[in-house]
Amino acid sequence: MEWLEDLVDYLTEHDIKLATAESCTAGLIASELARVPGSGQVIDSGLAVYSPEAKNRYLGIPFETISRYGLTGEEITREMVLGTLNNSNAKLAIANTGIAGPGEPEDGPPKGTVCLGWGFRYEDKIYVITTTEHFDGDRNKVRLAAAHHALKRVCDWHRDIRDGKLAPYWREHD
Known part of the structure; x- marks a missing residue:
């Protein structure tokens, strides 16, 4: 659990609040982070959005997009990220x-x-990163591995953005 404590410290130090939109992990990302005392300072919200209707209702993902790409893919994940940022x-x-x-x-x-x-x-810009990973094990091992992977990458992605290694997806006020 030490790495989770380090993550909460990092998010606190950089004044970063987290919101999640979880389909496969069904809230496990937010739940794992919430194991750390003081994590309430860095968690804004967490949504479990399995169905197409929930993705549309809570994140604004058009049904046409879901129909075109299916429920599993980086295109849908990107839309989920953007919907989460737009609604928090x-x-x-x-x-x-x-x-x-x-x-x-x-x-x-x-x-x-x-x-x-x-x-x-x-800095008034939005950065979006998506990846496709494969995890071994039964259903709950896959879910936990995915949640941990998602959390463990946060500091590296944030540092890459700060260091100018990633291009913005768009500017918020353009």
Whole structure:
């Protein structure tokens, strides 16, 4: 749990509040961070948004986008990140979609595939990063591994943004 404490310290030091939109992990990212005393200072909100209707209602993702790309993919994860930033005052949004199991889907990505997204507000710009990862194990091992991976990447992505290694997705006020 020490790395979670370090993350809370980092977020506190940099005045970063987090909001999540979680499909595959169903709130586990926010829940894992909440294990740390004092984490309430850095958590804005957490949504578990499984269904297309929830993604549309709470994050503003058009049904046409969901129909075009499906529920699991970096395109949807990016839209989830942007919807989370648009509907919160958080400086950091983490979102995910994926296939945790238990069975192997007939079509689409294999079990253990999780698309993760991070969105940062930094100096009046929005930065969005998405990746597709694969985690082994049963349903709950995949979910926990994905939640931990999402949290463990926060400091590195933030440093890359601060150091000018990542280009902004857009400027907030343009």
